[in-house]
Amino acid sequence: MRVRGLAKRYGDVQAVGGIDLDIREGEVFAILGPNGAGKSTTVEILEGYRTRDAGEVSVLGADPGRPTREWRSRIGIVLQTAEDAAEVTVREAVRHVAGYYPRAKDPDEVIEQVGLTEKAGKRIRQLSGGQRRRVDVALGVIGDPELLFLDEPTTGFDPEARRQFWDLIRSLAHDGTTIVLTTHYLDEVEALADRVTVVAGGRVVAEGEPGTLGGRATAKATVSWSEGDERRSLETDAPTGTVLELTGRFDGEVPGLTVIRPSLEDIYLRLIGAGAR
Numbered sequence: 001m002r003v004r005g006l007a008k009r010y011g012d013v014q015a016v017g018g019i020d021l022d023i024r025e026g027e028v029f030a031i032l033g034p035n036g037a038g039k040s041t042t043v044e045i046l047e048g049y050r051t052r053d054a055g056e057v058s059v060l061g062a063d064p065g066r067p068t069r070e071w072r073s074r075i076g077i078v079l080q081t082a083e084d085a086a087e088v089t090v091r092e093a094v095r096h097v098a099g100y101y102p103r104a105k106d107p108d109e110v111i112e113q114v115g116l117t118e119k120a121g122k123r124i125r126q127l128s129g130g131q132r133r134r135v136d137v138a139l140g141v142i143g144d145p146e147l148l149f150l151d152e153p154t155t156g157f158d159p160e161a162r163r164q165f166w167d168l169i170r171s172l173a174h175d176g177t178t179i180v181l182t183t184h185y186l187d188e189v190e191a192l193a194d195r196v197t198v199v200a201g202g203r204v205v206a207e208g209e210p211g212t213l214g215g216r217a218t219a220k221a222t223v224s225w226s227e228g229d230e231r232r233s234l235e236t237d238a239p240t241g242t243v244l245e246l247t248g249r250f251d252g253e254v255p256g257l258t259v260i261r262p263s264l265e266d267i268y269l270r271l272i273g274a275g276a277r
């Protein structure tokens with residue numbers, strides 16, 4: 001997927017102000033950014049559900065500004081819960097949507113994959129919020145998409161459901177599905193994404209792998225240790241040297257030693273702070 005100079009304005013709000021993206025086949029790509037950054041607008045344009053003002057966009061080799069049925073059938077979208085389906089059962093909903101796709105997966109297998117086998121005969125309105133979200137995921141993947149868009153997929157999940165969901169995403173990625181994930185959860189980005197882009201104010205402010213984003217891997221580290229009753233700490237570019245020096249000084253185990261680099265959250269907050277300025 002290739003995007004160059006994507007722009008979209010609503011009245012006097014420049015929602016997207018020139019975004020470039022390259023998303024490789026088979027990767028899990030995360031889009032991070034504060035509320036109102038332009039993520040949904042961007043993703044909706046890529047999905048073929050919103051027009052753009054400017055820019056070149058190619059998704060699965062086609063322009064999403066002119067979507068065809070065949071193109072749509074190769075894309076899966078996990079939307080927020082479809083309330084109008086509340087009266088049908090999980091199995092009915094998944095079977096129904098399967099009917100729209102030329103090479104749909106087996107509905108019962110997909111229901112199993114999202115962990116809803118025990119609830120398959122229940123009406124969607126009788127499910128909890130997290131269970132409904134799993135139905136959304138099932139509906140998004142039933143068509144066996146080459147490209148899957150996930151918009152804040154784990155909002156409302158309990159920790160166990162999130163882990164199960166992550167496993168599901170990893171298995172889809174392992175089978176070659178390209179995944180574009182919008183989320184506010186930084187741990188989710190670390191757990192799943194091969195690459196991440198940070199959008200703020202309608203622009204890309206950083207892009208990279210979660211482990212090295214924004215100079216994270218080479219940022220100063222804070223080395224802390226205990227000396228008598230006191231807690232000491234030192235910020236350094238060369239934590240290995242500091243630890244060696246301490247090891248010599250204490251003749252072995254350094255009491256209460258920690259070495260901390262900025263977390264993805266620290267880096268993210270710095271980046272969007274910079275983006276706002």
Ligand SMILES: Nc1ncnc2c1ncn2[C@@H]1O[C@H](COP(=O)(O)OP(=O)(O)OP(=O)(O)O)[C@@H](O)[C@H]1O
Nearest residue numbers: 010013014015033034035036037038039040041042
């Ligand atoms: N249909 C619309 N009409 C007018 N303005 C809109 C419309 N949709 C979005 N906007 C504005 O465009 C900007 C970007 O919105 P967008 O929904 O793309 O952000 P987002 O990054 O997805 O935010 P969130 O994290 O809150 O979902 C915001 O200022 C928003 O108010």
